[in-house]
Amino acid sequence: MSEHTVVTPSTAAQDEAIELLGELVRINTSNPTHPERPAAEWVAAKLDEVGIGSQIIEAAPGRASTVARIEGADPSRAPLLIHGHLDVVPADASEWSVDPFAGEIRDGYLWGRGTVDMKDMDAMVLALVRDWARTGRKPPRDIVLAFVSDEEAGGRQGAHYLVDNHADLFADCTEAISEVGGFSVSLGESARAYLIQTAEKGISWLSLKATGRPGHGSMLHDDNAVTRLAAAVSRIGTHEFPVVVTDTVRATIEGLAAVSGMDLNPDDVETWLPKLGPAARMIGATIRNTANPTMLEAGYKANVIPSRAEATIDCRFLPGQEDAMLEAIDELLGDGVTREYLVRDIAVETSFDGALVDAMSAALRAEDEGAYPLPYLMSGGTDAKSFSTLGMRCFGFSPLLLPPDLDFMSLFHGIDERVPLDGLRFGVRVLDRLLAAC
Structure with missing residues (x-):
């Protein structure tokens, strides 16, 4: 890992992650009834606003993904892939305390379908790369962004399609980060395990x-x-x-x-x-x-x-x-x-070692002195299954600092899905440190 001076993202950038998440939640992308094209176009527009070019790729009418590449300081280094899915599972409004597609802020949380799985990560990444583009910062190596469709149905019209038909966009990536990892699990008043996904069923x-x-x-x-x-x-x-x-x-x-x-x-x-x-x-x-x-x-x-x-x-x-x-x-x-x-x-598994793991761990500890990063195996599945077939080491790293009494895992595909606002701000800061270091 190269040594770089860490510049904490502005408060505006951290707040923008919350604003972007609310906007994205309000774009209903329930799979399969609401194709992702409107969300893919929204992402492309947000990138274009700060001069980041992208392309929208459709696997089928409306089933669209947005892919972009951000140039790093050292183009000879292998890029890091950051991927996130745009689709969500359906939500029955009659079962919720709030409108699941309103992006409502209440009691220190942003509520809505996708706030945990996984539009929160999409919003944090977008806020961060927009902040870097505005301020002229460059990552040490190229970053490939992929906001993909159809993950909630197995990815055949999303990540699988991209790997099968557009592998050239990712061929030189050696590592990837995405959802369901890097979140805190309280072990007491001052200690928290941060589970980084290194394997999945x-x-x-x-x-x-x-x-x-x-x-x-x-x-x-x-x-x-x-x-x-x-x-x-x-x-x-x-x-x-x-x-x-x-x-x-x-x-x-x-x-x-x-x-x-x-x-x-x-x-x-x-x-x-x-x-x-x-x-x-x-x-x-x-x-x-x-x-x-x-x-x-x-x-x-x-x-x-x-x-x-x-x-x-x-x-x-x-x-x-x-x-x-x-x-x-x-x-x-x-x-x-x-x-x-x-x-x-397929099942996916990689070891908990290497420079990227060290950088993730250091970024967490820098923002939470009580952080103990640990590997874990996830019972569900992600688009890592697709991208790992290109030879990448894939990790779940969507960092969030969570209240100790929040049953976080029950919110995945659950009723009253929500994410803490302070957790999102924390996530932007951690991702900023990670991308600056790796």
């Missing part, structure tokens, strides 16, 4: 199909597709996969033990997991493969036994565990039930 969204003999609902019937499928779904949904402690989880638990002083043996899961408090829910999903039924469909009339029934299973597998997970699923299906892929994508 793979995805297998499966469609299960059962067939049977159709007939009248009033008759005795021993060949019922619905019954057959329901039994398979029940077996899969209640199955507990064996514990597998990956290298990343081991590093997380060893780090937490060192920071907290607790006796946490990574191999004794039943002992250490209950001690993690709110973090147990998140880390507990990363010690085994999972398979959760999410959708069912069968029949068309109350008194007709259908010939087909279908279910959707959301399967997530640990790095190196895809074959073992699918073998277990196949044993649980039973006769007359088949499976096929709806979405299939």
Whole structure:
């Protein structure tokens, strides 16, 4: 890493991140009903205002991504990719305390769909690069920005499309940062772990199909597709996969033990997991493969036994565990039930070392003297799955300082999604330090 004098971004730039996030939340990009093109054009316009050129790339009508490259001081160095998705999952306004697409500020938070996943990072990055452009600052190396579509549906019309059709835009990038990492987890009054994502589970969204003999609902019937499928779904949904402690989880638990002083043996899961408090829910999903039924469909009339029934299973597998997970699923299906892929994508894992990791850690500690950066494995998936296939080391680093009582992980795809305003300001300052140092 090169040594550079750190210039803290202006208060105006930190405040602009809040303003930009509100504007972006008000652009409804619910996937799949509201394509991302308006948001992609908005991003391009914000970059153009400060002289940063960009291009909008469509994978399908309306499914648009915006890509830009910012020249660094040393063009011979490999660029850093910063990527974020523009789409969000839908939100039912009747379930929320506020309009999910109003970008309302209340009680020190900005509320709305996407404020956590992940328009907050989009806004922080935009505010920062706009501030640098206005003041004439240059990063040490080139920065490639990618604001992409379709992440919430697996990225086939977003990051996957860009990698498959426009790999030249990213070919010289060796590292990338994006969502779901760098946020604080309180370990006491003065200490906070900052979990930097270095790994994530793979995805297998499966469609299960059962067939049977159709007939009248009033008759005795021993060949019922619905019954057959329901039994398979029940077996899969209640199955507990064996514990597998990956290298990343081991590093997380060893780090937490060192920071907290607790006796946490990574191999004794039943002992250490209950001690993690709110973090147990998140880390507990990363010690085994999972398979959760999410959708069912069968029949068309109350008194007709259908010939087909279908279910959707959301399967997530640990790095190196895809074959073992699918073998277990196949044993649980039973006769007359088949499976096929709806979405299939890789698991990702990299080590917690190197100059970029050092710079991320230093940036966090500079803004929070109680920060303890640690690696972690995420149970969900991100566009890192796509960009890692180009040989990049991918990290989740969207820094936020969070209130200790905020159940942050429940806000992802949750009701009343919101992000603290002070957390956003903190994130801009940390990202500023990172980009100035790396």
